[in-house]
Amino acid sequence: MVKHTEQHTGRLWTVRITSDWYPRPGPMTLRCSEPGCRPRRIPLPSPTAARTVAAGHLASHGHAAGPVPPATECRCGEENCSWHAWSIPGCQGRAVHQVITHTCAGRVWRLAEMCAHCAKAVPDARVLRPPNGRADTPPAMEDTEPEALPGVLVRSRPTLPTVRLTLGGTPAEYLLEDPESSLATPPPGARYDGRVHAAWVLGCEGFSAQWLARTLDMPYEDAARIHSRAHPARPQ
Numbered sequence: 746m747v748k749h750t751e752q753h754t755g756r757l758w759t760v761r762i763t764s765d766w767y768p769r770p771g772p773m774t775l776r777c778s779e780p781g782c783r784p785r786r787i788p789l790p791s792p793t794a795a796r797t798v799a800a801g802h803l804a805s806h807g808h809a810a811g812p813v814p815p816a817t818e819c820r821c822g823e824e825n826c827s828w829h830a831w832s833i834p835g836c837q838g839r840a841v842h843q844v845i846t847h848t849c850a851g852r853v854w855r856l857a858e859m860c861a862h863c864a865k866a867v868p869d870a871r872v873l874r875p876p877n878g879r880a881d882t883p884p885a886m887e888d889t890e891p892e893a894l895p896g897v898l899v900r901s902r903p904t905l906p907t908v909r910l911t912l913g914g915t916p917a918e919y920l921l922e923d924p925e926s927s928l929a930t931p932p933p934g935a936r937y938d939g940r941v942h943a944a945w946v947l948g949c950e951g952f953s954a955q956w957l958a959r960t961l962d963m964p965y966e967d968a969a970r971i972h973s974r975a976h977p978a979r980p981q
Contacts, residue, residue: 755813755820755840755858758806760784760799762852764950775799779806793923796851800871803856807843807873813858821863828857829866837862843873850949850975851922907935908974910967921945921974944968948975 759778773795775784784802821828822836828846837860844864847854856873864870907918918935923942931937940961948957948971958968 752816754823755817757820758803758856760854762795799854800845803845807856813840819860820857821859833866845871905931944971945975948972
């Protein structure tokens with residue numbers, strides 16, 4: 746057990762969203778870094794539900810672990826502040842928040858103990874609220890805009906990525922991410938289509954353009970364009 750008088754690195758929990766590869770996607774699975782933790786399986790097609798449950802799963806770990814202990818060092822700082830933009834330098838050192846973040850097109854989720862500076866600098870970060878004591882209320886996260894940090898450059902809210910497709914016969918910009926599950930800003934006029942979102946998520950998972958076109962019933966040219974955008978974002 747860590748003594749409160751000793752400095753130690755902030756705790757970190759990680760949840761990865763994975764899916765079966767053959768012969769079809771099958772159910773999505775959450776893989777948690779907590780030893781002995783086996784989250785329940787989630788049926789496809791439901792990438793939004795998977796992300797919601799991943800965040801809720803991490804929130805339950807944070808509530809069970811309790812508040813950030815005194816003399817805890819910022820986990821983001823320990824990772825050389827690689828979780829936020831290089832244009833927002835500095836770290837306050839002492840962790841004061843439990844923060845939920847996501848990367849890799851929403852496939853990897855973290856709950857980490859960070860300083861207030863890094864918590865505000867990480868894109869789409871949500872600070873975990875303490876439980877309110879009601880058993881019928883699920884774990885919640887703060888849904889607030891990041892505040893400006895004095896003396897440093899804070900980048901504006903990111904814009905949701907889009908890809909130009911001809912799904913409806915007329916070329917248009919389509920959102921790759923779900924606008925309902927992100928703090929990022931949708932570009933004006935961009936459309937949301939569940940097939941495009943599913944193709945993006947599964948493309949990041951490694952499925953081929955041919956498989957995406959056949960399974961999601963879309964033109965191969967559109968599936969290939971989505972795949973070319975998704976493949977570089979595929980988790981290593």
